[in-house]
Each structure stands twice: as structure tokens, then as C-alpha cells.
Amino acid sequence: MMFAAGYALTLAGNLLLLLLLFTVKKPGLAKRLLLLAVVVNMLWALANLGFAVELLKPHWMMQAEGLRGLLWLLFTCSVLKQDLVRLRELMLQPVTMMVIVLPAVAIALPWLLAIELKWLFLLHTVIALVVLILLETLYRQSGEQRWHYKPLVIYLGATSLYDFVMFADATMVNQMDPLYWSARGYIYALLLPALVVGIRRIKHWGIEIFISRDVVLHSTLLLAAGGYLFVMAVAGYAIRYFGGDWSGPVQLVLLFLSLTLLAVLLLSNSFRARVKVFITKHFFANQYDYREEWLKLSKTLNASEKSLPKVFEKGLRCFLQAINYDRGLLLKCKGQQLDVISATGSQPLTEVEKEVLQQLQMFLRQKHWLVDIEELRYKPFLYEGLKINHAILNQCRFQLVVPIYQDEQLWGMALMHTSQTDRIRLDWELRDYLSAVTAQVANYLFHYEAAQELAENAQFAAFNRMSAFVLHDLKNVLAQIDLILCNAEQHKDNPEFIEDTFETLQHTKTRMDRMLRQLTEKKESQPSTTKTTDLLQLTDKVIQQRCHQYQPAPVVQKLADISLPVDEEKLCNVLYHLISNAQQATADDGMVTVRVGMAQEPGFALIEIEDNGCGMSADFIANRLFKPFDTTKGNAGMGIGAYDAKNYIEKIGGRLEVSSTEGQGATFSLFLPIA
Numbered sequence: 001m002m003f004a005a006g007y008a009l010t011l012a013g014n015l016l017l018l019l020l021l022f023t024v025k026k027p028g029l030a031k032r033l034l035l036l037a038v039v040v041n042m043l044w045a046l047a048n049l050g051f052a053v054e055l056l057k058p059h060w061m062m063q064a065e066g067l068r069g070l071l072w073l074l075f076t077c078s079v080l081k082q083d084l085v086r087l088r089e090l091m092l093q094p095v096t097m098m099v100i101v102l103p104a105v106a107i108a109l110p111w112l113l114a115i116e117l118k119w120l121f122l123l124h125t126v127i128a129l130v131v132l133i134l135l136e137t138l139y140r141q142s143g144e145q146r147w148h149y150k151p152l153v154i155y156l157g158a159t160s161l162y163d164f165v166m167f168a169d170a171t172m173v174n175q176m177d178p179l180y181w182s183a184r185g186y187i188y189a190l191l192l193p194a195l196v197v198g199i200r201r202i203k204h205w206g207i208e209i210f211i212s213r214d215v216v217l218h219s220t221l222l223l224a225a226g227g228y229l230f231v232m233a234v235a236g237y238a239i240r241y242f243g244g245d246w247s248g249p250v251q252l253v254l255l256f257l258s259l260t261l262l263a264v265l266l267l268s269n270s271f272r273a274r275v276k277v278f279i280t281k282h283f284f285a286n287q288y289d290y291r292e293e294w295l296k297l298s299k300t301l302n303a304s305e306k307s308l309p310k311v312f313e314k315g316l317r318c319f320l321q322a323i324n325y326d327r328g329l330l331l332k333c334k335g336q337q338l339d340v341i342s343a344t345g346s347q348p349l350t351e352v353e354k355e356v357l358q359q360l361q362m363f364l365r366q367k368h369w370l371v372d373i374e375e376l377r378y379k380p381f382l383y384e385g386l387k388i389n390h391a392i393l394n395q396c397r398f399q400l401v402v403p404i405y406q407d408e409q410l411w412g413m414a415l416m417h418t419s420q421t422d423r424i425r426l427d428w429e430l431r432d433y434l435s436a437v438t439a440q441v442a443n444y445l446f447h448y449e450a451a452q453e454l455a456e457n458a459q460f461a462a463f464n465r466m467s468a469f470v471l472h473d474l475k476n477v478l479a480q481i482d483l484i485l486c487n488a489e490q491h492k493d494n495p496e497f498i499e500d501t502f503e504t505l506q507h508t509k510t511r512m513d514r515m516l517r518q519l520t521e522k523k524e525s526q527p528s529t530t531k532t533t534d535l536l537q538l539t540d541k542v543i544q545q546r547c548h549q550y551q552p553a554p555v556v557q558k559l560a561d562i563s564l565p566v567d568e569e570k571l572c573n574v575l576y577h578l579i580s581n582a583q584q585a586t587a588d589d590g591m592v593t594v595r596v597g598m599a600q601e602p603g604f605a606l607i608e609i610e611d612n613g614c615g616m617s618a619d620f621i622a623n624r625l626f627k628p629f630d631t632t633k634g635n636a637g638m639g640i641g642a643y644d645a646k647n648y649i650e651k652i653g654g655r656l657e658v659s660s661t662e663g664q665g666a667t668f669s670l671f672l673p674i675a
Contacts, residue, residue: 004052006185011045013192014038020196029087033078034199037071041188044068048185059110062120066106069127072156073099076134079152080141099134102127121170128164131156152198155191162187293322297437301444309622311448312342315441316414319402320344322437323430325418329398332412333361335653341412352395357413359388364403365410370434371401372426399423402434404442411442481508533571535562535605535672536596542575543594551588554579559597562605564672570648577641578609578668585666586613604654604671612665621658 018038021031047064050056077096090096106123109115135157142149166180300318305311316330327345331338338357340349349357360371363386376383377393398415405411417423424430484501491497536558543554582592592611599606616625626646646656653673660666 004049004185006182006187006189007045007048007052008185009189010185010192011042011049013189014041014045017192017196018042029078029090030075032087033071033075037068037075040064040068040071045185045188048181058117062110062117062124063107065120065124066103069124069131070100070103070107073103073127073131073134076131076138076156079149080134080138099130102130116174118171118174121167121176125164125167125171128160128167131160132164135160148201149198151194151201155194155198158191158194159188293433297322297440301440305448307623308448308452309342311445313344315445316342316344318441318444319414319437320416322434323400323416323424324422325400325416327418328414328416330412330414331357333410334650334655336361337655338412346415346417347397350395352392353397356388356392356396357401357415360386360401360413361410363387364401364413368403368405370403370426370431373399373401374423375426400426400434402438404438404445406442406446411446414438530565530567532563532565533568535564535607538568538571539575539594539596539607542572542579546572546576547579547583550580550583552583552586552590552592554583554592554594557593557595559595562596562598564605564674566652566672567648574645574648574670575607575609577645578670581641582609582611582613582666582668585615586611599671601671603674605674607670607672608667609670610665610667615662615664615666616658616660617662621660625658 018035021035021038044064044067047056047061051058051061074090074096077093077099078090080095081090081093091100102123106120106127109123110120135153138149139146139153162184166177166184169180170176297318300314300321305314312330316328319330320326320328328343329340329346329349330342332341336358338354338361363369363383364371367385369383371383373393373396376386376388377390380386380390398417400414400416402414402416403410404413484504487497488501536556539556543556547554579592579594586592590612592609595606595608595610597606598604626642649656649670649672654671657669657671658666659669
């Protein structure tokens, strides 16, 4: 039975290799022939086992030898002819037809003629020699790819060389040497890892055998346990050999203590964790070259940007480059809403995707987790506490959701997706890597946001300083008016005084008009009492008291009666600024329409201000419209009106949307929360 054990090991090894090959999804001629060759290897090992236990005659064993030689010769020819993708094309090659003649004869001849075994031994000697010649050709032609093909050449070369020696000896003595035959099974089993390594190295075959870290961990633990028990057995044998009468109890005690210690080590989580980390670090290549990735990320982030949208775009690009994805979105939390602040190769979010993100947002506020939508779909138990409608996950285009936190608060998230074939699995290594990338990108984004806010505060400080000069001018104007009033009673009948008074008033009016145009509603008003206000009446009041003197006259359309608790003074300022801007952007014979009603979106009232004026470009809306102190009116404006309007609407939980086309007008939509 010791003779048959080697072939049993070969059978088990080829069975395991076959199962690993079945996990490969990519088709290809190399994979098909390799699968057949491994199956034939199993049949060959089984035939030798049958011969060892006297269940099969030598005839069947030699048939298995011929079939095995045929398949491995075909496989070697397919490796030499890499450009062929069909078996028929391979079979029609002259070289292929020449080399498969011998194994075909070895299979067919015993069925046609009563032939002695020595002639079959001779045929298999020549077959082994042909394999060696083909391997020598393959190794010479591989050139720079020799490192990839070396394990395959070692496996087939060593086995074929052994077969050549064994069959040549059998041919000379007219029988197979039992020693050669029995050792052959062990040699084939021991050389099988070289075949596995060769399969992994040659990537263009489309075959990639994966051995998980857990399998290596368990195998390592079993190997260590076997080595430990072997050492203990040797120690026990030495005690028994030299110890005399007392050796038996000591050997028993040593065996018991060694087994107990082994059980403690294998059951220890810390020991297993240390072994796993050691294996991962020293025997597995990392998925990423962290040094190169970190240098690439640092180089990208070091490039300066002045525009905040460009900063957001660069941050998103860093996320995508980190894992070689091509599409993504960067979202920022504003209250309970998520605004898209940057997009690369992505379509706008659908309503279903927005619903999924709203549910994910609540979960990510509690737990700082990275979310893999595919993993969530098939393994929801890994995301304990996440309540989501799994029926709509199939409609999500994005795969990875990477949250971004600022001071432990959810700032936003990056959504990334790519084609199905290029997607990567979110394992522990990728989670750690993306967490490190997120920390760097988040610091970059927060730095620019803080710098932007600091610059705005500095501009407000400059505005306040300028206001001090304006107040000084106002005091001078007031002093002139006081002087006129003081002298009016005494000189009211003096024509020269009347003429000077009108001249002074005209100068004062011109001066005040200039200051008012510069400062109207530019200063943040003091907080006033919030009260329930009729939006239609408030709109009419603003138009009648503050906008009626400008052309074109606004037209109000009532779509619904709505009363909301608002800060009347602040909302008046917002409406006045937007309506007056629309008037200034529209010709005198143009149209400015103000609509008051309910929004289609539940929970919001809507005020729309529409004009058919000059309109705005998408770039102006995105980068300049709401930027403080950026104005197109020259010295006549300070450029903070739109900023104030948007800031106030967002503070009360609403939003301000703008749609415009250059030369066709613009529409400002104010969404005001009902509750």
C-alpha cells in the first residue's frame, strides 16, 4: 500500500487543482486544455491505484499513460501557439499533428494488434523525449517572459525526464522497475506546486488561482502543530529510550502537557491574530504600492487652486485615482439634504438613489463605516443597524460610499462606481487604504473651506471699515441739513438763501443716492421677531414700497394663499434684492413676474422671480453669483446681496435655486419650509 500512497496524493492534489480552476470565470483555450489535462492526470493516478491493488491490468494503465501524454502535448503546443483560440486551429497545425501521432498510436495500437509491453515502453520513452524538446523550444522563445514560464517548464520537464528514464529502463529489461514506479507517484505529487505557481504567473491565460489568507493561516497552524508534536514525540521517545523504569510516567506527563499547551496556543485569538498578520505582511503582496500611491496623492493635493469648485473636483479625482475608478460624485451635507458639489463622468442622481442616500446618511451619522452597495445587497448582516429598503438597491449605479467627517460630524460623502469587470471588493485592506486617503483629502478640503471662510471674514471686516467712512459722510450730510434748518427761519425770505439751499439739497441728494446705491441692504440687519406672515401681502408690500419706481414693473401672480412664520424684515430684504436685480437685468419693456404658491415638493412653499432679461451663464451661477464681494455693477454694488439671500434661505431650512440661459432671462426659486 505504500506504493499506492504516492498516486493517492497525486489524485488528491489534482482534484484540488481542478476545483480551483473551476472558480475561474474567464474562458480560453489554455484553460480548457489545462482542465482536460488535470482531469486526465486524475484518471491516470486512478488507473495506477487500480493497478497497485490488482483491480486493473497493465493494459489499462498504459492506456491512461497514452491519454495523459496526448493531453499534455496538446497543452504544450497551445502554449507555443498563443495566438490560437480554437482547438480545431491548434489541431491543424503541422507541429501539433506531428507530436500527437505517437500518443495516438500508443492508445490505438493495443486495440488493433497484440503488441508486447516493451514496444509501448519504447513509445512512451519517445513521447517523454518529445515533451522535453518542446519545453526547450518554449523556454528559448519565452525571452523576457522566462520568469513566468519557468515553474511550468520545471514541472513538465522534471516529470518528463523521470518518465524518460523509467520507460527507457523498462524498454531495456522488458518490464517496469517497481522502485521507479512506486516513487513516481510521490514525485508527481511533490512537483504539483510548481504547476500551480506557473498557472498564477502566466496572466494572459486568463487563469488566476487565489489562495485566501485564511487557508494559509489554517495550513500554517496545522503545519506548526505537526512540527510541534513531532518534536514532542522525539523528546518522549528519547526519555523512554534512556530513562529506564521511570520513563513511562514522564513520557505520559510530557505528552499531556504538550497537548494542553498546543490547545491553549491554537485557541488563543491573540496568537492566531499575530500569526495572520505575520503571514499577510511577509507572504502576501499588498494590493497597492503604498509608497507610490501616497506620493501620487500628495503630488495631486499639493497643486494650488483658487476656486472652491476646482478644489472639490480635485478632491473627488483623488478618490477615483486611488482605486482606479472612472466615475463618481462628491456630496456635501446641508442639514438633511445632500448637494452634489462635484461630479466626474456621472449622471445626475435619480430619485431612487437619493432615497438610498438619505437612509445611508442617517446610518453614517452614527457609524463611521465605508459602504459597499454590492456587499450590502448580499450580506446585509455586516451592516448591523442600517435600515434600508433592499428592493431598491439594485437600481443604484454607484458601488462605494465613502463618508467624510469633520469634527466627528458627517460633512459629506464620495460616491464611486465603474464598470462591472473593473470593480474591486471592499475588504479590510481597501477599507484601511480608503480611510487613509479620506483623511488626507478631507484635510485638503477643510483647509480650503477654512481659507475661503477666512477670506470672506476679512472682506466683511473691510466692508465694516468702509462703513465707518460712509457713516462719517452721513454725519456731514446731516450737519448740512441741520445748518439749513437752523437758518431757514431767519433767511427764508432771502432769494439767495433759497438758491443756496436748493443747491445744497441737490448736492446732498446726489451724495446720498450714491451711498444708498452702494449700501442698500448690504449690511446684515439685526435679528427681528419671527411672526406668521402672508407671503402674498409681503411680496406686494416690497413691490409697492421699494420696487415701483423702477422699470419694468413687477407682476404678481397668486397661486395659493400661504402664511408662514418668518423674519419679515429679512425676507423683505431678500425679495427686494432679487426683484430689483431682475429689473436691472431686464429692459424697460421687458417682463418681471413674481409667483407665490406651493412647491411640488411636499413641505415647501415657493416664490419664483422670473425675468426675460440678459440671463447668466452656468459658470457665472456656479462660481460668481453667490460669491460675496464679487459684483458686475462696479462701484455701484458690493456683491453681497445674493450671498445674503442664499445664506438666509438656507439658515431657515430652505434653498435657493437658479435656472438661467444667457440672453433669455433667469428664474430664482425660493423654497421656504412650511414647518
